[in-house]
Amino acid sequence: MHDLTANTALGGAAPRVDHHGPVILSEEPGFALASVSARRDRQRATVLAIRRMIGPSAPKTGHWAGDRVTAFCTGPEQWILAAPYDSEEFLFERAKREVKGNASVTEQTGAWCTFDLRGTDLAAVMERLCPINMASFKAGSAIRSSIDHLSCFVLCRTKNHISIFGPRSSAVSLHHSLLTAIQAAF
Amino acid sequence: MSQINRLVGGQVDRDQTLNFTFDGKPYQGHAGDTLASALLANGVRLMARSFKYHRPRGVLTAGSEEPNAMFELRDGARREPNTRATTSELFDGLIAKSQNKIGSLSFDFMAINDQFSNFLTAGFYYKTFMWPAAFWEKVYEPIIRRAAGLGSISLQDDPDDYDRGFLHCDLLIIGAGPAGLAAALTAGRAGAQVILADEDFTLGGRLNSERLNFADQSGSDWAVQTLAELVGLPNVRVMARTTVLGAFDHGIYGALERVSDHLLQPAPGKPRQMLWRIYAKGSLLCAGATERPIAFENNDRPGIMLAGAMRSYANRWAVTPANEVAVFTNNDDGHRTATDLHAKGVSIAAVIDIRPDAPQSQHYEVIAGGQVINSRGRLGLKSIDIALPGGDIRRLSCGALGVSGGWNPNVHLTSHHRGRPEWMPKIAAFGPPAEGPAGLRIAGAAKGDLSTAGALRGGAEQAHGWLKDLGFTPTTLDLPETEDAHISITPFWAVKGCKRAWLDQQNDVTVKDVELAHKENFISVEHLKRYTTLGMATDQGKTSNMGGLAIMAELTGKAIPEVGTTIFRPPYTPTAIGAFAGRDQGKKFRPTRRTPSHVWAEEQGAVFVEVGMWLRAQWFPKEGETDWRQSVAREVLATRKSVGICDVTTLGKIDVQGADAAIFLNKIYCNGFAKLAIGKTRYGLMLREDGIAMDDGTAARLAADHFVVTTTTANAVSVFRHMEFARQCLWPNLDVQLISTTEAWAQYAVAGPNARQLLQKVVDPEFDLSNDSFPFMACANITVCGGLRARLFRISFSGELAYEIAVPTPYGDAMIRRLMQAGIEFDATPYGTEALGVMRIEKGHAAGSELNGTTTALNLGMARMVSKAKDSIGSTLSERSGLNGEDALKLVGLRPVNFSDPIPAGSHLMRKGDPVDAAHDQGYVTSACFSPNLGHAIALALVTSGDSRMGEILRLVSPLTGFDHDVEVVSAHFIDPEGERLRA
Amino acid sequence: MIINHPLLGPRDSAEFTYMGDAKQIDRPDWQSPNALAQFIDYAYMRDNPAGAHRELWYHEQGDRSFLVVTRDTTTHEIFSVELASDVARIQGRIA
């Protein structure tokens, strides 16, 4: 076992949590991520491999699915797998084994930062951040959108819980945007 | 008590008294007042000076069309010039100042301009002030500039925040008057997602300005009741203080919400204003209509206002501009003003109606067939002159005059897509164009339905239509019965023979100016507008355009629709620049990207520099270093002597996988990649299709079907886009998958003679780093620090024995600390972008300054890399003769003849003895630095036929920065030209 | 503008990067006898129509698809949106 310690995207040793009004904004550093892109004409085999990892159905475009290991669609025949880092540090290797050469797998763990919003009326926050139509953004939705010039994936976990994946190098900027929007909304 | 002109009733909250000042004098008003209504309540008629002639002016309107009553609102850094009193909600502590005057409002020194009005007519700039030639800029223009403009800004940074946001709806309803409310109720009850937006703070539109009976309640009570229902519907969003400012493509609307303008200052964390981008499947314009004045001599005195506005002040705000008023009208609507004010106890001097058959009143005098031909009163109206039907002139004293020339539908948004408004003879006004923005329908007065009942009906019907089209099942509203007056209007624009009769009150455009434009043949409406500046003021011509067109029509003997009208452009009302910018201001203009070693570098006291979005350490000053050059020289020397470490995470990294990955790279790079061995890295040059160098970098082959490509920091995004273009559009059948991994890996360059020894301390022992097993340009997946996955590349930008080592980004901070700790015994030195730049110039590596969008492979000395044996992007067009001339620029090195001379980048090069001019230019310096290893300045330059001019002495000139001395053309490889160090 | 993405549905054009005339898909064969002339035409010459225009939009802030959008340059009305890779294949671009 190596002896290097990971830090969080905001640069701290522990994840940051902010409370404002009815919303909790928390940094979620604990994801292992891997991208899976089907090779030419291997979409079906790739989808089957993803299903073996996440459960009964692979996510459709604009959605995420899964339980402990989840997946969301990022483009034509492209997905990102996510799982708890503690137990799935080598998610990308597992995915590589599962896809059996039918897809290209790339580790993405370090590429993203994740912030979770929990609370009621999250639409009031999100409508200040990105053009997602919150009326049709239901549990299971996953949409890529631009938040203050940053390209992010926004996942609706439940009505009162949203996850945002943004570029890790801009975690400080993204966190500032989220916190500012929360303070403006409530 | 002090509010001498306050009447009974109205919608102000008399329990809440608000204090404010105007030009330093304290006043009081009530909650629900606007600044205009509060000033009128206090008997203030004189509020402003006009733009050009500095004429005394009062309030003309009661809404956003106001041309006169504009103030500098608030003070200090929050000072807002040109703010309309008619839309400024009164708050406690409001400070307002009059603007565009020298001296006081009642004695403005600039009013002298009014005496020179013959000289300052339309187009006066163009015909005068030319002679003598030097005088325009030195004498005339400065005077004009000083006199011009309206309000002044604070010159301080705006202290408030702005937000932007996004909303979606089935139906956007613009305007919450009778039509908008009926539409919203219809759509809201049917379950559609509805946004109802109105610029006012009290919704209801004209329902609040009129005395109307809606069955057994008043119109304003019906509005209150309807709004209460709408606010209770979860699918309806009612947005007060929100102006829909523009109709953009495909159902996108811009809207400004004034979140905090009615407060002394925004609450903590809250924006002052918010710009919404609204995505609407359907939209309905219910923006009502704007009343227009009639032009007559001296029609701009304080106290002369639109009749409908006078009614608004009386009914909604319980205010009259004077206790004796008159009305001048060409239509029935003007009579309502007299009736309503009379009912409030205001004395009506007379109603002057141009129509001989004007309706009579039993309460006040009506002069049928009369015309107001002049007015008197220096700082406020005292009397008017009336031409009686028989030809006699009668002087009538009054403190205010309401003028009604008819109503113009507010069609602005319907012509935002360049549709031209169409003439509606029935109401003698321009209505919406036949071809408006797709998806925008119109109801109510905006469509020319000027009666209240017509507006209610129209709103409900249009909503009904939209609901059906959008797949909803609408129910029919039970609309209350109300006023449904027939429109009777006799078009009348200006009293015959009037000259100094104002059309555009803000820009001081008079009837005479239109006549002058006509005389000088500026008769097309577009020319008329530009020549006279009619309608180009901050009120955007809302009350003025129509009169100008009508007079031009008369002068040219054409009908008004033949003369045509100009179109309207966004925004509907002037909108704060800050609101369009939202939060992206100051340091938050763009997001920041931080490297994995950022926190550590901060601890070291690094100086950072912006490189695109990234912040990179530029150098690491040490105690005692007083000049950045000292730090950089130390970092360079230490690296070349022992070992240096630099964060190179910012280079773009693209994972290229798939069975055809090598074939793909062969097409992207001008040089070959098909035969690159696994475990090897190769330098690659990418061309644009026109043969110009686009970017360079390396591709490392980690497996037969897996490469990692690097790009320059600056081009990471565009190269990825270019590769996606090639993959999807040019070669869609190749089996290639791309994903950016720039963010995924923290990558450090470890360079210098002791690089290998240092790395051996962190790389796990099973990986052999010896020169034999891991030679120059090798690459491998390895582990470090006891098992952490990592990638190692033996590549060198510095020219030293060098590696780049990458670990997953979350470990980047730990890794830099570990490397520095392991490097203590070698005096390992962190270096920044400056030292990086020095070392690459010393080594002669081309970078962004050389790949500057004008250079080819040939210019860069890499012509042989462009393979002729295969097709690659740019290979064919790089063969064009013009790119391969004998005299093409070539990349060379330069050193000063006198070693103490600098070689500044951007300098140009001349042949010795040639004239110093553009025709004799031999090239220019692209990159330069002081080389601490050589002890003098060195540079890279692009020189005509440079590769065959080694040893030639050229004259370096930089007239801009004052350099002129000799330099020698040398090889660009200043250090270790044979490359022994990097292969060591 | 709104671009109705064939996979993702309506998206704001602000998420896209405009990449010009869709004729750029038809890259000439480098080995054809008049390859140079063809490449010059390909790289530089444009129909630039006032009316229906087939053009490339890259969903840079989205799924990174290249789309072929047929749009009226005088009204901005969009008639059709296709995946560029599909179009390229149909137009016979082989690897």
Add this chain to the structure above:
Amino acid sequence: MKLWEGLEQDLNYNAMVSQRGILNLIHSDAQRDAFTRRGNAMILNGADADLLSTEIIQKRYPFLNVSNARFPIKGGLAQHRGGTVRHDAVAWGYARGADQMGVDIIQNCEVTGFRIKGGECLGVETSRGYVAGGKIAACVAGSSGRLMGKANMRLPIESHVLQAFVSEGLKPVLPGVITFGAGHFYCSQSDKGGLVFGGDLDGYNSYAQRGNLPVVEDVCEGAMAIFPMLGRVRLLRMWGGIMDMSMDGSPIIDRTHIEGLYFNGGWCYGGFKATPASGWCYAHLLATDAPHEFAKAYRFDRFEKGLMIDEKGVGNNPQLH
């Protein structure tokens, strides 16, 4: 430049040529190097240029956001003879001057086609009848593609929309023209007091003469980045104009392959400020059938031959200029 400086007296019309200077702000070392090269090239070509330090800029323009910025200002390249002109007055002045010299100006007269016989252009069909001419000179910025299409010519030009903005009138704040080097934004103040500003192209082919919100927002972000004092100033009006964007960012002044038909276009953003020089060189070409000394490089065949024009090289994607 000299043509501008003498224009008003030449035309006896005040075009309000105002040489209050233009300042291009510098935000990085690389930009300083590039601007130094450009400034030197300007001086070597006989123009003036001045490199200003951050300190001088802060002193002259105290309201500029020099340091509290995402991209701090690190200097500027100034051309003191640059400035602004009143565009309507230029058009009117030229029209009046041309008219007085005997030129017939026919308003509202659209060219609907060319009459071409045996490779020679004989005249133009118009909405008001046929007009014959020994030489036909096209100069219809923005509509170059549409017009030359009627002669079956395709051009290395695309038509794009560029928005411009004006604020409400203000008492004088800005002395000259200032451009932002880390985004897309330029600004000056008219004699009437309005701030005139703009930025990037909307980025798509368009003849619709109107733009969209994203660029409005982008331009205003640029405004706030360097002038945070403008937050409360209101934007009064926005326009969208059609720009002839050539494939390499430079114009074309040349004969066409059709005898007697000449072309001047592809000026990208630079057309207005080059008006006198462009007309001068075009007149030279029309009179002598040989390109003017200054316009030798601006020919159609440069694309075919790969002749680069100095200082440019923005590639074959006009939207990237």
